[in-house]
Amino acid sequence: MAGTRSDVQLTRRRMAWSRHLDTVPWWLVIVLAAGALVLFSMLSNERYVNALSYLIRGVRLTVFISVVSYLVALVLGLIAGLGRVSRNKLINTIATLYVEVVRGVPLLVIIIYAHYVVAPFLGTNRQPVFSGIMALSFGYGAYLAEVFRAGIESIERGQGEAARSLGMSYRQSMRYIILPQAIRRVLPPLGNDFVAMLKDSSLVSAIAISELTKLGQIEAARTFDTFRTYNAVAFLYLTLTLILSLGVRYLERISSVGRR
Amino acid sequence: MKRGFLLLAVLVCTLLAACGNAGTGSTATTAAPAAGGLPNLNGRAVVIGTDAAYPPFESVDTETNQIVGFDVDLMNEIAKLVNFKPEFKNAAFDTIFTALAAKEFDAVMSAVTVTDERKKIVAFSEPYIDVGQLVVTLSTNDAVTSYSDLANGLTVGVQTGTTGEEAAKTEANVPDDMLKRYQTIDLAFADLANNSIDAVVADGPTVGNYAAQPQYSDKIKVVGEAFTTESYGIAVNQSDTELLNAINAGLAQLQTTTTIQQLKEKHQIK
Numbered sequence: 350m351a352g353t354r355s356d357v358q359l360t361r362r363r364m365a366w367s368r369h370l371d372t373v374p375w376w377l378v379i380v381l382a383a384g385a386l387v388l389f390s391m392l393s394n395e396r397y398v399n400a401l402s403y404l405i406r407g408v409r410l411t412v413f414i415s416v417v418s419y420l421v422a423l424v425l426g427l428i429a430g431l432g433r434v435s436r437n438k439l440i441n442t443i444a445t446l447y448v449e450v451v452r453g454v455p456l457l458v459i460i461i462y463a464h465y466v467v468a469p470f471l472g473t474n475r476q477p478v479f480s481g482i483m484a485l486s487f488g489y490g491a492y493l494a495e496v497f498r499a500g501i502e503s504i505e506r507g508q509g510e511a512a513r514s515l516g517m518s519y520r521q522s523m524r525y526i527i528l529p530q531a532i533r534r535v536l537p538p539l540g541n542d543f544v545a546m547l548k549d550s551s552l553v554s555a556i557a558i559s560e561l562t563k564l565g566q567i568e569a570a571r572t573f574d575t576f577r578t579y580n581a582v583a584f585l586y587l588t589l590t591l592i593l594s595l596g597v598r599y600l601e602r603i604s605s606v607g608r609r
Numbered sequence: 610m611k612r613g614f615l616l617l618a619v620l621v622c623t624l625l626a627a628c629g630n631a632g633t634g635s636t637a638t639t640a641a642p643a644a645g646g647l648p649n650l651n652g653r654a655v656v657i658g659t660d661a662a663y664p665p666f667e668s669v670d671t672e673t674n675q676i677v678g679f680d681v682d683l684m685n686e687i688a689k690l691v692n693f694k695p696e697f698k699n700a701a702f703d704t705i706f707t708a709l710a711a712k713e714f715d716a717v718m719s720a721v722t723v724t725d726e727r728k729k730i731v732a733f734s735e736p737y738i739d740v741g742q743l744v745v746t747l748s749t750n751d752a753v754t755s756y757s758d759l760a761n762g763l764t765v766g767v768q769t770g771t772t773g774e775e776a777a778k779t780e781a782n783v784p785d786d787m788l789k790r791y792q793t794i795d796l797a798f799a800d801l802a803n804n805s806i807d808a809v810v811a812d813g814p815t816v817g818n819y820a821a822q823p824q825y826s827d828k829i830k831v832v833g834e835a836f837t838t839e840s841y842g843i844a845v846n847q848s849d850t851e852l853l854n855a856i857n858a859g860l861a862q863l864q865t866t867t868t869i870q871q872l873k874e875k876h877q878i879k
Contacts, residue, residue: 465799468803474800475804477789555792563790566703566770566790567770569703569707570704570770571726573706573710573730574707575704
């Protein structure tokens, strides 16, 4: 009798324990452990310390360029996304043209074009960072437009119809009914594109902006140590993108509160 | 049946390997002195890395799409003397020495200044030409009269990993955040012509060549005299003494003739 009861308790405890284990984000534990290990071994090597202390200056510029470009791209993308679902022929055509043309041109080409063709025209050619942000946000705006369009189209037709039957205008039903739900649905791809943009910000090194990748090129060229330099560069990028991924996950969690 | 097949396969493999060994063994003769006391590389294929955006030393011809220039012509002359087959390959300059050390090429000939830093990872031939760093600015710029004026808050374009970058930093004392480092020098000149930067520092003959191009000649000008003295050499792998000796012998032979002088005149190098 007593034996069976403790067995039951044991099983229960084990089940609770395994349920507990299931909630641990194991990928994160592994990444953190490996990251700590790599960081420790780097910090005990003088050449890595030299590389890291030089490269770390580029991190701030990389983050600045990515964040500003992403915010502008979000606005551009939302406008173009709304344009893509608009029934107004003119707006729809302009939005579709923007998305299809920009999406079909490599980002590196857009960046070089922005700096060597558009910037002299605008008179901003003394600010290569501005050219970089302009190109990245313009390029990513097109990607984000498609994300927003997909989100809006994923909301059931009946929702819009119900809103309209309650007397809401198209604009009101978009603003209060459809967009709030659509944005919640597209948070994962939006976060995904932020991580992608952070990585693509390395392309602005082509116009001599001293961000992380450019500093890596300089460091590798003067030390001839490509291996260690790009290890350090990759390590810093990975740190940034992992922090970002965690942030996006957190955002997804708080936005899904009260959904069910 | 299956085992028999396997045995056959193994047999064929060993036979092929043996033949392969025999084949390479017979061709891999060491450089035997040819007529005239010069080494003979027996038509060895030599891949040469070069950053072909550096006229007049190397650039991609607008009509033939071949890499042409002083370096290419000189290498071909050397190759004729010591009998190897040069093949120029376009490469990024900032990683060109690590790529050479990793045996991506057999040699690097890319208007490369011989420096002690570079000697640590690659070997250099005897120098074949002397150049110096020159400053180029917009034609409308009257503020810069010498390289020492570059430190007065001007943005200076250089190519990553070049001696121009080094000279701008250490000789002209340009602060790090005022240096704009480009992957290729042509983009620096494009930015200068667009008034996006104030000056470019690069090897004299190349500066002269860009400043004389029709799309730049009325926009940019050369300022002052060369402010460094440097010598170009051909870089090879440190372990490849065969090629190094052959190139040095060929160069020495050419220096007894007027060939190098003629090539300089052909490419308008002073």
